[in-house]
Amino acid sequence: MDGDEAATELATWKMIRNCPGRYIIKHKKHNPFLIDGVPVTSIDTGDFVHKALATSGEVPTFIVHDLESPRCIDRVKVVVFGTEGCGGGVITYCKQQDGEVIYVHTLNTASGLRRKLGGLQIDHVLKMTDN
Known part of the structure; x- marks a missing residue:
């Protein structure tokens, strides 16, 4: 993996089809992936990343960028690891469903x-971080 691997310790990830370098948690409604007894789709980005990084020890400071993309109906939250994303990062899509947010x-x-x-036209966020 070309980037920070700390988040890989929290969950079982599978590569998104036809998207090299992008992964999603194996989660099904009938068999949800739980973190501390809570479905992963109910956990906001900041809490999710904090729990993921805590599995590897000390949690560094990170910024959750709350963005709108002209290419996506959902709000997008982004955490960038390393300068200009050299350590990868987390992208969370915040989907509205029955009055609740699904992450x-x-x-x-x-x-x-x-x-x-770049595809979402929000790659300016890579220049906004120094973590």
Whole structure:
């Protein structure tokens, strides 16, 4: 993986088909993936990333960028690992469903993160971080 691997310890990830460097948690409604007894789709980006990084020890400071993309109906939250995404990052799609927010977290390698943020036309977030 070309980037930070700490988040890989929290969950079982599978590569998104035809999206090299992008991964999603194996989660099904009938067999949800739980973190501390809570379905992963109910956990906001900041809490999700904090729990993921806590599995590897000390949790560094990180910023959750709350963005709108002209290419996506959902709000998008982004955490960038390393300068300009050199450590990859997490992209979360915040989907509205029956008055509630469903969080779909994706783990991205550095190249996957750059490519997807470019496709969403929100890659300016890579220049906003120094973590």
